[in-house]
Amino acid sequence: MLSQASGRLGFNVVILDPEENSPACRVSQGQIVAAYDNPTALQVLGKACQAVTFEFENVPARSVEILIEAGCEVAPGPRALAVAQDRVDEKSFLNSIKVPTTAFAAINDLGSLRAAVASLGAPALLKTRRQGYDGKGQAWIKADSGAARAWAAIGAQPAILEARAEFVRELSVICARGRDGDIAVYPLGENTHAGGVLKTTLAPANVGSQTKAQATRIARKILEGLDYVGVMGVELFEMPGGRLLVNEIAPRVHNSGHWTQDGCACDQFEQHIRAVAGWPLGPTAAHARVEMTNLLGNEIKAWKALAADPAVRIHIYGKREAKPGRKMAHINRILPLARSRPRSPGPARKS
């Protein structure tokens, strides 16, 4: 989708992807089939391109350095990538710029895990410091006694223990910063997850002006704190009383921003390319309310009925095999753009 946005703006795109005939390759001028850390491939990419970006935060930091040494503009930059690749560094950075998160502790061994469970209290969520997405590399510790089992479950590797957030709902904000330091913030989305994977986003979310202002302040602090260039997804917990905690940041276009394709004139993909290319940022106002739903695995089989629904915009990724849980497509259901009404606070849910 980034490549498609680039094409609309007149750019030529070359993809580096270890998978032959990748979905992005189908809609791009060229593809280099190689591992993300292949130095020869990175040299070729660096020579072919003026600017490089990524849509996957687990790209090796060394790869970004090689591209920068080759004279490429790489955005987001190595600092944002490094911070987003390590959950302890990420939360430490956020707290250092006065952006609130859930309480957490760095875990290096079973001893430090037991101490952290005693301090943060159970239930708490143990996650690997690095890698892992869509709920992978995570284990809940439901009682003090569960530490050893969770430690084994995540492979006994450097980790983070996060206190459980008794949030009202999960929101996210898609934001962008240009090379000139200009910042653009999209309306908030309200997210639901199933099995650790994003299921739906409703945007613009029903939130009051204070929540919007709070999310915008958070987005601005993070973007400026990282001297960020590009689109970023910021996952938020809305706590009882309305306070927002940051759950996670993604230094890339984000699944909860897919609604912008059919709700905004300039979607998150074009916005990202504008930022990376040094263009002025585009507008972020919504012209429709959109409910985005991911189609996982065999859910793609419903495409025909969905394509026939005039309120549904379908986006199919062209992946060959519908493995269980694999994101195959998403739909954006277009709803009338209602006046925002703050939702009455419901019962707390659990992270």
Added chain:
Amino acid sequence: MLSQASGRLGFNVVILDPEENSPACRVSQGQIVAAYDNPTALQVLGKACQAVTFEFENVPARSVEILIEAGCEVAPGPRALAVAQDRVDEKSFLNSIKVPTTAFAAINDLGSLRAAVASLGAPALLKTRRQGYDGKGQAWIKADSGAARAWAAIGAQPAILEARAEFVRELSVICARGRDGDIAVYPLGENTHAGGVLKTTLAPANVGSQTKAQATRIARKILEGLDYVGVMGVELFEMPGGRLLVNEIAPRVHNSGHWTQDGCACDQFEQHIRAVAGWPLGPTAAHARVEMTNLLGNEIKAWKALAADPAVRIHIYGKREAKPGRKMAHINRILPLARSRPRSPGPARKS
């Protein structure tokens, strides 16, 4: 833009184009670089694809036959292509299904031209029967005495003479018909031309419900009359009193339909691919009013200021060389969706 729409729906696209590194190739999976009538290339294309379409009506009819013989679904079909390739056949077909056009006569030599000028009256417009677009292959005959000069100007070849239409304004309607016979019609656009080339389209146009109904009836007759599959552009003259004449039909997506990219959920490109692929047609309602402007030749140099205007959506084609008059890009300026008011009839303009 057709290829980009295909990509969003999950299709893989192969382009046949005589130009290496064509704009479409930049955003497609593959390209065959060959002439449109190269039989080997057509065989390869036919084997690679389940369905084939074109965005240029001067594709040889024989090429379409070869693809059909190879087992491809080709849409629009050979009949629509044949009718649209010959201006006399086109107007004769339209009149045969009771769709009004300007008065015309088939011209085979200078003698028949002189007789037609005497019968239709000067001024009148002489056009080659085949080929020619954007004002090419045309010559005005301003007085009875101008026949010989015009006949020489168009290369003394089979032609059509068209009476001048004293129209109020130029409108167009983008319409589509699916494989199931379903028909979809977009709101009308109001067009301005400069030097025979489309300059702007404003859509939805300020027209009353009777004009809309008349255009829809015309679109329906033509689509059904040709057993058409795909998107068609129908250029109209609005005459004093409100009667619509068909100026020309284009068996493809049309420049005056580019506004749909930023004014409608399902643009003309996706609509065409839906029809060609046998999908249900998408919705055609406008969520914004759009003024589309073509950027020709060096006008593309204004891209930076245009990209910085939040009301402007810019679409750049990625052509390497900005030859004078060449369509390099277009912009869609987004305006508030006003209630339609029929425009008060102004003075007649000339075709």
